Amino acid sequence: MGHQAADCVSRPRGLRCLPIMTKPACPACTLDDVLEHSDHWECSTCGHEWPKEEAPEVARVVKDANGNVLAEGDSITVIKDLKLGGSQVLKAGSKAKNIRLVAGDHEIDCKIDGTAFMLKACFVKKA
Numbered sequence: 001m002g003h004q005a006a007d008c009v010s011r012p013r014g015l016r017c018l019p020i021m022t023k024p025a026c027p028a029c030t031l032d033d034v035l036e037h038s039d040h041w042e043c044s045t046c047g048h049e050w051p052k053e054e055a056p057e058v059a060r061v062v063k064d065a066n067g068n069v070l071a072e073g074d075s076i077t078v079i080k081d082l083k084l085g086g087s088q089v090l091k092a093g094s095k096a097k098n099i100r101l102v103a104g105d106h107e108i109d110c111k112i113d114g115t116a117f118m119l120k121a122c123f124v125k126k127a
């Protein structure tokens, strides 16, 4: 229902793609011997029942340094020099087009001059 399974295929660098409707572990006893009913789960180990939920398709709101909401496909500009490890620096003013939003503390997956970067949204602004 509204899951975009096809989207999983093109994710770069093995980003985690949650399988759809896998059986959850029991929230009461943490075992995963779980029975599936039409609208709820039942733990066959301890009998705990709990409602089904849509897989948490992350309705994330990612905001740039100015508080503007970023969306997939947006273009962004880096607002400060970012150290990349070693002596490399991603310069303020670097631009990326067609960003992707991903889970994690670096919310933006993008390419700058052909190199893939994961950036924190607080260090960019919408271009």
Ligand SMILES: [Zn+2]
Binding pocket: 026, 027, 028, 029, 030, 031, 043, 044, 045, 046, 047, 048
């Ligand atoms: Zn249980």
